Amino acid sequence: RPQLKGRHLLTLKEFTAEEILYLLDLSAALKHKKKTGKERGDLLANKNICLVFEKDSTRTRCAFEVAAYDEGCMTTYLQGSHTGKKESIEDTAKVLGRYYDGIEFRGALQSVCETLAQHSGVPVWNGLTDAFHPTQILADLLTIQEHLLYGNKKGTAGLPNPATNASAPPPPPPQLPADRFKGVKLVFVGDTRNNVAISLMIAAAKLGMHYVALAPESLWPKGDVLTHMQEAAKATGGTISCSADVASAVKGAKIIYTDVWVSMGEEALWEERIQQLRAYQVNMDMIKATDEADVIFMHCLPSFHDLQTVVGRQVRDKYGLESMEVTDEVFRSEHSVVFDEAENRMHTIKGILVATMSDKF
């Protein structure tokens, strides 16, 4: 099996398809262990990790904490440190590397994540930067894998779906072929240049999927990452394309994925993004236009499917919208696997912690 001990997870570009599939299989096994076992494991016993958060988080922070604790690892949640203010990233990295066996970083700059990796001497995991969100994508792939294997929420493929069937112990995860994602069409609709979209595009290219970035042309991905991933897809039988036409783009899609129109740090762009993207809201018409009864709806969360939050109410009152990137109807529909996806953040983060840090594995 691939040896990932000591490795960083910075963008996902640095991982091969074989390594990604291995991480998914390991995460599925750890998920099964969690759902069937009664005791905590010790795969990360005597390890300490530091969780550095410069931006807000619910899922990523909690997933790291629970994943670590489940396997015997201590965590420190670090906010409000000197980093980048009174102390350089390099010096911070050297200090944290003396205390900890691994560091998670969430913040704006990808360069901070890379500097921590360069100078800490321990594995660094990117918990979201403006450029990439690789741990999210591992959870998304595990969710897609479960869906392809088990069918929709009711388990139409004949097996109970362990992601949703809480009443029965899940079956052990089966051995899956290396081409499990090949030919699967995933449409990302919305801000296709954001961290989640770009990271999904990277995974799709490596795994031979058909990835479509659906948005007005002004929001299409561009530059090296697009051309490199289009090249990478040629070698795996996948395709990476951009479209502004909803009907043709979504036809045949097994997955419709969206994210907020305005990411953390872009708050000045609300007005512009609403104008650019209001015709690209995921609604039931879009879901039906896939012509795929089993199509799944995915979202990394948090979501503006209803506008009942503080920020949501401001947008509702100012722009007269009921929802933004996805309607409440789709979000709550049978197609939606968003909470399976959120759960899988924890199992896949556990997978990456064990693979890159455990002495017992």
Ligand code: CP
């Ligand atoms: N999806 C995700 O990263 O969620 P949080 O921002 O809550 O961590």
Ligand code: NVA
């Ligand atoms: N694109 C979003 C993802 C949040 C998990 C953001 O960066 O805010």
